[in-house]
Amino acid sequence: MHDFAVPLSMQGHVHLRVTWSPMGTPSPSSAGRPAGGTTGHLPASTMTMRHAKVEASPAVREAFAQFDRNNSGRLDYRELRNGLRTLGLDVTTEGAASVLASYDDDNSGLMELDEFARLCQQLGYVEARPVGTTPISTSRQPWRPGGASRDWPPPDRRADAVRSTPDVASAIRNADPERLNEKGVLSVHLKRGIGLKAADLNGKSDPYVIVSSGSHEKKSRVVKKTLDPEWNEMLEFEGSLKDFLSHGLLLKVMDKDTFTKDDPLGDVQVSLEPLRSTDTHDFLESLPTKGSVKFTVSWKPVAEQLLSRGTLHVHLSHATNLKAADRNGLSDPYVKLSLKGQQHKSKTIKKTLDPKWDEGFEFKGVLRELISEPLQIDAFDYDFGKSDDKLGNASVDLSVLKSTRMHDFAVPLSMQGHVHLRVTWSPMGTPSPSSAGRPAGGTTGHLPASTMTMRHAKVEASPAVREAFAQFDRNNSGRLDYRELRNGLRTLGLDVTTEGAASVLASYDDDNSGLMELDEFARLCQQLGYVEARPVGTTPISTSRQPWRPGGASRDWPPPDRRADAVRSTPDVASAIRNADPERLNEKGVLSVHLKRGIGLKAADLNGKSDPYVIVSSGSHEKKSRVVKKTLDPEWNEMLEFEGSLKDFLSHGLLLKVMDKDTFTKDDPLGDVQVSLEPLRSTDTHDFLESLPTKGSVKFTVSWKPVAEQLLSRGTLHVHLSHATNLKAADRNGLSDPYVKLS
Structure with missing residues (x-):
């Protein structure tokens, strides 16, 4: 329920009350007031206190600091849910989101300390008072569920429910200043x-x-x-x-x-x-x-490298086992390379199925934009006096350049054979690769060159690695985001920027989750030489901790007086796993599919183009994109949203059917693709670039946003039109005969 005083565009105000009644609940009374007087999950008295500035008592600050697991100075709905449960409140995920929304005056999606103090005051759990008033009491006033006479939580649980007030200042210091x-x-x-x-x-x-x-x-x-x-x-x-x-x-x-x-x-x-x-x-x-x-x-x-301008060098090396297009059982092959509107053509190699071009080509631009779509390869057989025969095509996903400046590809063609090439990124002002297409420095992002050989090797984490990982994992999620990685590496003496940490994370993020898993962290530690880590199945080099020494320093690093702060006991890893969010699967919310573009789609019309659109579905949910006319590279840039539970979406996955719109005949299929939504178990957003079985590919992003259950419920929105004040005079008598249309 909310009261509005709405200013009109000409003059005056209209006053009304808006109330939501979910299906099966009592409607508000004829006066527009809710029959039960409740607001969400909160007492009716909350309405009078909702916007009153409340000063947090020491006890409130203590509880807030304990609930604030990631030391951000604010509570998200999961932290609020878990915290309220320690106080004996049986709160669902959606219920916590609804409570948060009830007190989130700045619409940040997070609960500030003063908002938390108001909630505590209404629940009667701890002493909190409006600013400028006399404290009711300086002692803690525990809330007793169900009218119980005993204090709640029990004395043996209170020590776990709060921590000392100075930790609040520590939480503020640990906010991210960068x-x-x-x-x-x-x-x-x-x-x-x-x-x-x-x-x-x-x-x-x-x-x-x-x-x-x-x-x-x-x-x-x-x-x-x-x-x-x-x-x-x-x-x-x-x-x-x-x-x-x-x-x-x-x-x-x-x-x-x-x-x-x-x-x-x-x-x-x-x-x-x-x-x-x-x-x-x-x-x-x-x-x-x-x-x-x-x-x-x-x-x-975004890692700084992705926003840099420079040159993408493509070294076209050779091809193997191409299709024979001529009567002599051979071909005269050449290749066209296309990327972001730039196109290059190779020389023709006569009478061979295994041509060796050894040619270099350049594509200039911003790395993030260049790798946003695949490199298109079209192979042809040269024929004199007639049109050249196609030998096949392929699309090369360049997203690997997020984490390395160089990569070798052996690309299968659609008809037969493979094309071999090396792609290298040179930021503006850095040396270009040599004529053979090899980078002059041989480095990979911020990591040693040897990293390339270890990138995908499964590494077993030693106890010391597990200790460091658990300490870096400030929010106990079992994964590190780029900020946690940055702060952790700094405790090891590494001068890492925010963008540098994002780049390092991308270098080891094999599942493209945007988070670093324990085994990925173990590989990073192995390459840095900081702690002992070994590939699974090999003999350990050592069972002791091997500290990394920055700048060739002979002393151990970090210094002995800092090591206690750098690690914590191994059992905390299991604790971190237990503290992951088991209720995520049952969340209700909105699945958003940001349909970006199609690339190199099949031509279905006589003009050599198509009029593509996409039908996106998951289980019984289905939506259709707009049609983009006369193109094989449509830019939909459209957001399609589906409401439901994450568990249901994960069980069905996502199906995209790409279609060509026809006016007088049945629409033609251009290919479809089914993708798993499993990445959403651990991250709220995931990018896809999926090849179609016919030709071309589709680029889209899927994201998950939990929504308070109330927002997804069906019901009735009641608007009580109360009165208006100071309206414009429209008649000669200096008055008006007003009425209102609501739509």
């Missing part, structure tokens, strides 16, 4: 406009949006003849978080006109300050003219 300097990608998911101004004679508009932050600017697509456009488009900007925060985000909504200047429909400037503490924030912003715009902004740090 977040502002991160380089990465700011994504603006432009969802929809609602009730926009009519700018055309037909009473409609053709709206689009110009989104900018500082010098960055991008334009959305135009949606024709509507006042409620559904853009559902993702616009991405590369830069540093600090710069984006300093400029904020400006959205200019425009009406597209063919023969005259486009009309402004209103603009809105928003602050990006929420991104200081959370990676995603939702906006619903009113325009000064009429209507509103709904969008989501998210931040994703």
Whole structure:
């Protein structure tokens, strides 16, 4: 339930109360007030205290610091759920999310200390008071579930429920001060406009949006003849978080006109300050003219190498066992290489099925953009006086360059044979590879060259490795994110930047989860020489800890007085596994499929093109993308959302059927692909680049966002229209005869 005093665009305010009644629950009374007086999972008295500033008592601070497992200074819904359970409250995951939403006044998706203090006050669990009032008591007031007369939690559990107040300051110190300097990608998911101004004679508009932050600017697509456009488009900007925060985000909504200047429909400037503490924030912003715009902004740090400009060198070495296209049982092969609109053609090698080209080609641009789609290879047999015969094609996924500057490929062609090539990345200002296509320095990211031979070797973690891993794993998830890895490596004396840590993580992240597993950490330790680690199945080199010595120092590192802080006992690893979130599978929420683009699709129409769209389904859920006309490389850039439980989505996986739209005949299939959603067990987002069985590939990202159960329930939204004040006078008598339309 919420009360609104809504300013009208001309003059005055309309006052109303909005109440949600899930199916099967009592409707609000005729006065618009809920029959039971409850708000979510909270007491009715919460409504009067919801926005009152509350000062946290020492006991509240202690409990908050204990619940705050990742020392972020804020609680997410899982931390709140687990914490409330230690107080004897039987709270579900969705219930905790609903409670958090009830007190999340800044819509950050996280609970601040003062918000937690208000919750404690309403529950009566610990003493908390509105700022400026006299304390009710300086002692802890335990909440007693079910009217029990005994104190709760029991005395033997209280020591585990809180920790000393100074730890709160420690949690603040352990917040991430380098977040502002991160380089990465700011994504603006432009969802929809609602009730926009009519700018055309037909009473409609053709709206689009110009989104900018500082010098960055991008334009959305135009949606024709509507006042409620559904853009559902993702616009991405590369830069540093600090710069984006300093400029904020400006959205200019425009009406597209063919023969005259486009009309402004209103603009809105928003602050990006929420991104200081959370990676995603939702906006619903009113325009000064009429209507509103709904969008989501998210931040994703990216290894610095991916944002660098430079040259992608492709050394075309040779091919083996190609198809024979000529009567002599041989071919005259050559190859075309295509990437991001750039194309190169090799020389022709006469009369062979095993040509040796030994040729180099260059593609210039930003690494992240270049590797966002595959390198296309088309092989041909040269024929004099007639069209050349095709020998096959292939797509090469270049995402491996996220973690290494050089990689060798043996690429199978669609018809027969293999093409062998080496791909090398040279950032601007660094030496190009030699004529043989080999990097001059032979390095791989931030890691020793020897790493290449160990990258995929399964390594058994020694007890010392497990100890260090458990200490680095601050949130007890059983995996390290790039910040935990960065902070941990610094305790070992390594001067690692945020982007450097992200790059190191990517170098060992074989499952592309964005997190470092224990065995991946063991391989990193082995290459750094910091602690003993060995490939599975081999004899241990040593059972003792082998400290890494930075800069050739002869003394042990870290110093003896720091080692106690660098590791913790091995049993904590098992504890970390126990503390992982077992209820994730039962979460209800939204599965978002960001359908990005198709690459090199099959031609289904006589014009050599297709009109592709995609049907995306998971179990009984199904949605269809928009159609992109006359292309083999469609840019859908569309977000499709499905509501349900993570467990159900994992059991069904995701099916994408790519189709060609036809007007008078049945739509033609261009290929389909079924993918597993298992990565969502451990991460909220996963990128896919999937080849189709016919031709080409599809690029998309799948993400999971839990939602309070209430938000997914069916029911009735009750609007109690109370009164209006100070309306505009429309009649000669200086009054009006007002009525209201709600839609």
